[in-house]
Amino acid sequence: MRSRDFPDRDDRSELGFGGPGHFTAELRISQGLRDADPALRAARAEEFRAECERLVDGLAARWGEPFEHGLQGIRLRTEKGEIPEPWAGFGTAVAHACVWEPSTDGRWAAAGVADLDPSDEIRLLLVVTEVPLP
Known part of the structure; x- marks a missing residue:
């Protein structure tokens, strides 16, 4: 992911979406959780977070240890x-x-679970970008 070319323009592909200087891979997407029961959604979000932790552990072996960052x-x-x-x-x-x-x-690079919008599916995301973290 870190070595692939970025799209020349904003575009979506089977792997995710991106544009000049950035790409976001949708590594996993839930099915049927838009506006789902909050308890079911919370349980599935925990599954996605556990999967994200495994991803981070694997990437840390290649890229070094990341730092955790709240995005509020x-x-x-x-x-x-x-x-x-x-x-x-x-x-x-x-x-x-x-x-x-x-x-x-x-x-x-950044990895995280997109679960803030209850009207959207939960997604495991990996971002690679030349744009510095603001």
Whole structure:
């Protein structure tokens, strides 16, 4: 993921979506949880978080240890139009992320579970971007 080319323009593919300087892979998407019973949704979100932890453990072996980052500040600043993509979209969907700072590749990476919108499916996301974390 960190070495793949970014799309030339905003676009969606079978792997996710992206644009110049960023790509977001949708690694797993729930089925049928839009507006689902809150208890069922919460249980499935926990499953996604456990899967995200396993993903982070595997990536940490390759990319080093990430730092945990709460995205509430990004959500608040996105409402004012101050945050660029992919962080604006990621921050409005994900509460907490594991973030890797760029090494020699100059690319940031972040993993998290998008479960903040109860009218949307739950998604396990991995972002790779040249855009610094705001």
